[in-house]
Amino acid sequence: MKLYLDPGHGGTDPGATGNGLQEKDVVLDIALRIRDLLIGNYENVSVHMSRTGDTTKSLAQRTNEANLLGADYFLSIHCNAFNGSADGYEDFIHSNLLDSSQTAVYRDILHAEIIKLNGLRNRGKKKANFHVLRESSMPAMLTENGFIDHSGNAALMKQNAWKQQVAEGHVNGLARAFNLQEINGGTGQLYKVIAGSFKSKANADDRVSFLNSKGIQSFVEQVTISGETWYRVQAGAFTNRTNAENHLQVVRNTGIDAFIIVQ
Structure with missing residues (x-):
C-alpha cells in the first residue's frame, strides 16, 4: 500500500490556533507518528509525506505530488477551530461521493478505529468540497482531530500520549x-536494516532526512544498550533475509555503511 500522508498547513500557514498551539505543529506530530507506526510495524507499506518539517506547500502541490506518485490513498491530518465552544472529532470525504463508494467504505473503517482511541466526542462522518479531496485521483480522507481553540481538546493536544493514541487509531x-x-x-525472525546508530537524536534525524531525500523511508527508534540510550535509524524490516539483503544494498548505494540485525 502506497500512502500519501498530508499534515495540513505548515510554514507560513499556521492553520488554526488556540491555547498556545498552532495546528501545523500538532498535525505534523501526529502524522510523523502515523508514518513511524506504519513503516515500523507493517509489511509492504510506503509512506510519502507532503512535509516532514515546518515548510510551506500549496494545496495544488500536495495533490499533484500524490497523483504523480500513484498513491493508493490520500490521508490529510488536521485540527479544527470554532470560537472555542465546539469540540470533538469528525472526518470528511468529497461531497460528490456516494456512501457506497470505495472511499466511503475506507472512511467508515478508519472512522470507527480512530474514535475507539482518541477520547473525543464523535461529531460524525461528513462530506465537503475540500481541494485535497476533490483534486486527488485516489480515495482521499481528511480528519479533524479535535478543536484547537477548545480548552479541553487543546489540553489533550499538548499530551504526547494522546497524539500517539490518535496516530494508532489512524494506523489501525x-x-x-x-x-x-x-x-x-x-512470530519467527525479523531482519531489520539499520542505517546508523547515534548518541545524538539530532544526528539520527539528519540521517533520516538524508535517506528520505534518496527516496528511502526510515525512522528513528530509541533503544537502550548496556544502560545507554542510542538513537537507531531503521530503514526497513523484513521477514525474508534475501529481501533484507537486497534493501541493505540499496541503502549502502547511498554511501551509508548500513547493516542488518536479526530479532
Whole structure:
C-alpha cells in the first residue's frame, strides 16, 4: 500500500490556533507518528509525506505530488477551530461521493478505529468540497482531530500520549481497510536494516532526512544498550533475509555503511 500522508498547513500557514498551539505543529506530530507506526510495524507499506518539517506547500502541490506518485490513498491530518465552544472529532470525504463508494467504505473503517482511541466526542462522518479531496485521483480522507481553540481538546493536544493514541487509531484503520500484514506476523525472525546508530537524536534525524531525500523511508527508534540510550535509524524490516539483503544494498548505494540485525 502506497500512502500519501498530508499534515495540513505548515510554514507560513499556521492553520488554526488556540491555547498556545498552532495546528501545523500538532498535525505534523501526529502524522510523523502515523508514518513511524506504519513503516515500523507493517509489511509492504510506503509512506510519502507532503512535509516532514515546518515548510510551506500549496494545496495544488500536495495533490499533484500524490497523483504523480500513484498513491493508493490520500490521508490529510488536521485540527479544527470554532470560537472555542465546539469540540470533538469528525472526518470528511468529497461531497460528490456516494456512501457506497470505495472511499466511503475506507472512511467508515478508519472512522470507527480512530474514535475507539482518541477520547473525543464523535461529531460524525461528513462530506465537503475540500481541494485535497476533490483534486486527488485516489480515495482521499481528511480528519479533524479535535478543536484547537477548545480548552479541553487543546489540553489533550499538548499530551504526547494522546497524539500517539490518535496516530494508532489512524494506523489501525489503515491496517483494516487495506488488509495490511504485520511485520513477521508476530512470530519467527525479523531482519531489520539499520542505517546508523547515534548518541545524538539530532544526528539520527539528519540521517533520516538524508535517506528520505534518496527516496528511502526510515525512522528513528530509541533503544537502550548496556544502560545507554542510542538513537537507531531503521530503514526497513523484513521477514525474508534475501529481501533484507537486497534493501541493505540499496541503502549502502547511498554511501551509508548500513547493516542488518536479526530479532
